[in-house]
Amino acid sequence: MSVITSYDLPYAFFTVDKKATILTCNEVAFKLFQGIVKPGAQADRIFTAFDTSKTTFLGRLDDKPFLFFLKEWNIEDRNELACIALSGEDYAKMEEHIKGLNKFNRELDAIIENSYDGIYITDNKGNTLKTNSAIERISGIPKHYYIGKNVKDLIERGILKESITAKVLETKKTVNIIQKNYNQKETMMTGSPILDEKGEIDKVVTNIRDLSELNHLHEHLKEVQELNKKYEVEVERLKAYTKQDPEVVIKSEKMIEIFNIADRLANVETTVLITGETGVGKDVLARHIYRVSDRSDKGELIKINCGAIPKDLLESELFGYEAGAFSGASSSGKPGVFELANNGIIFLDEVGDMPHELQVKLLRVLQEKEIQRVGGTKLKYVDVRVIAATNKDLKKMVNEGLFREDLYYRLHVVPVHVPSLRDRKEDILPLVESIREKYNKKYELSKKIDRTLKEFFYHYDWPGNVRELANLVERMMLTTPANELTFHDLPEEYKQDNCYMFEETILPLKESVEKAEKQTLLLAAKKWSTTYEVAKHLKTSQATIVRKLQKYNIKLED
Incomplete structure (x- = not known):
């Protein structure tokens, strides 16, 4: 019989036969019980209520309670009982340790379960021990279907095309493969070995990532980047459009x-x-x-x-x-x-x-x-x-x-x-202002344009369009001594061609209406060749047009 056997446990440990004779013990037990617990001693005489027929019971030594755990333990064909004795303090520590382990296991389970990637764990024989819910989303097969099944069976049933677990067990190294799964989704699988203290594979953990979603995100990102490039081009065009250009x-x-x-x-x-x-x-x-x-x-x-x-x-x-x-x-x-x-x-x-x-x-x-x-x-x-x-x-x-x-x-x-400019009159006055600013800057002037001249610019027919407008404004700015240009500063040929004189004084309403009416008929007479066409565009009767033309002594050009 051994005097003292060393077992790597933090608790008192000894072995007994069926008659409660102590066979071996560790140092913790020898020291805890001050040398009383040793090979050859009778455990039932040392501890009250020590009973080899029970698996768990409470015994005492000198009024100190101890909790005993007994379990059959066959070593070298000897029928022995392994016994762990815990003091109240040790039991409290063990209970706290167990709670900590349970908490750690719950947290680990929660991490595995909530992983976006599929997690697939097997033992060193390829038997499935654990999976998470992500594997259902990726493969389309309930996670409980995998539990207990060997990877070889899953390949035979067509669930897996290739076993990464088998490759890990063969190479004892981390393995990566990309393949389409049962659900025709492209997946990347990474299998990693978990080694024991002897360097042998104990378990294989496989991480499964759905590449179809990643590819979709990549394509979407590419589309967004291309769209951003288009936006950048458009912004540059807008910048070019808004650059100062008179x-x-x-x-x-x-x-x-x-x-x-x-x-x-x-x-x-x-x-x-x-x-x-x-x-x-x-x-x-x-x-x-x-x-x-x-x-x-x-x-x-x-x-x-x-x-x-x-x-x-x-x-x-x-x-x-x-x-x-x-x-x-x-x-x-x-x-x-x-x-x-x-x-x-x-x-x-x-x-x-x-x-x-x-x-x-x-x-x-x-x-x-x-x-x-x-x-x-x-x-x-x-x-x-x-x-x-x-x-x-x-x-x-x-x-x-x-x-x-x-x-x-x-x-x-x-x-x-x-x-033509006469068909887009909204552009005339902004053009006049732009031209005025251009030549004020060019010739170091400070000319302004009054209301009467602006009205002329707006109503004039402009046969030479923008070029004629720009030339006329430049000419008037250079030849008129006053800082404010008016209708009266126009060259004579422009005054003669326009019977509608823009007066700064307020005219009687009837006279103002007649002048406006005459100017409209003058413009119409240049544009249309028959009284029927004039009446149609001015939205009145042909008889009215004939009468008005006679009143103002206006003749159609043709």
């Missing part, structure tokens, strides 16, 4: 819509044809398209007036020439505007005046993006966007054989018509 002054709905269209056309490569009367601001619109487009950072905007350059020189201006191409040509040759505008935009103003023979070459540039210099033999690629403008009726010119039909349709992809 020539871009619009208040009317018509012009706002036109500039909105221009913004939408800014970064598409289609050809734009701007139509409208002389002086309406076609070049301003072309410049705006350039400013808000991506090409403004890559190349130049180059304008060429097809009607202002002699046709003999226009070809070399457009396409350039090689050295010695003609008499007087530069010895080094010269690039044309298409080459100079590479990566940018070329604005062909008054394209209707382009000679017929050059229209063919322009068509090739639009279709092939290739040019050939005058006197040259090689074709050269150019990345140029074309914006064209005209005040002529190109369709009518096509019918008359003055303009190539194929070029017309190539230019007429996106037509934008800029209305």
Whole structure:
């Protein structure tokens, strides 16, 4: 029999046979009971109520109570009983320790259960010990279905395609795999071994992450980032639109819509044809398209007036020439505007005046993006966007054989018509104010415009449109000595053409009505050729129009 056997326990431990003879004990028991508990001693004589037939009972030693736990313990084929004796103090410590363990287990269970990822735990044989509810969301199979089942059985039933647990048990290392599960969701599984004190695998813990949701979030993030890029582009366009530019002054709905269209056309490569009367601001619109487009950072905007350059020189201006191409040509040759505008935009103003023979070459540039210099033999690629403008009726010119039909349709992809100033009167006074500020700054003046002149500007027909308005305001600011410009400061030709005189004094109501009526009829007489048309647009009878025209001695132009 052993005198003292060391057992790694913090409590008194000894073994007895069926007759309560002590066989072995640990140091804790030997010291606690001051050497009384030792091999060979009778436990039932040391402790009152010591009973080997019970598993738990309360015994005493010198009026001190002890709680005994007995359990059969077979070592080396000996039928022994293992006994743990706890004092009241030890029992209290054990109870507190057990409570702590129970609390820790509850917290651990709560962490596992509330994990967003699936948790799957097996023993070292591959038998499922524990899972959490997340595995139901990922796999579509209730978590209790896995408990107690071996991973091999789950593979045979088609629940698992591949066992990561088996790979961990084989390699004794952490293993990662990506696969589609029973629910056809793409998942990433990470299996990790839990080793015992001998370095052997005790359990395998597998973490299962639903990649389909992660992929969806990634795609959504990508969409948001792309949308942000679009917003950034739009913000930059708005910044470009709001940059100070005295020539871009619009208040009317018509012009706002036109500039909105221009913004939408800014970064598409289609050809734009701007139509409208002389002086309406076609070049301003072309410049705006350039400013808000991506090409403004890559190349130049180059304008060429097809009607202002002699046709003999226009070809070399457009396409350039090689050295010695003609008499007087530069010895080094010269690039044309298409080459100079590479990566940018070329604005062909008054394209209707382009000679017929050059229209063919322009068509090739639009279709092939290739040019050939005058006197040259090689074709050269150019990345140029074309914006064209005209005040002529190109369709009518096509019918008359003055303009190539194929070029017309190539230019007429996106037509934008800029209305005349008389058809967008809301823009007149803002334009006047902008022009006044521009020339006050340029010439260091402080001119103002009074009500009578503003009324004239608003009611005048402006056959020369914005260009005529700007020229007139500049002329008056430079030639009028007074700081305040009035109707009376207008050049005589403008006063003579307008019978509606803007007086600062208040006229009798009847006279004011007659003047306004006369001015309206004067404008109508210039615009419509029959009394029936005038009556229709002024919403009155033809007889009334005839009578009023006779009253004011006004004749229709035709």
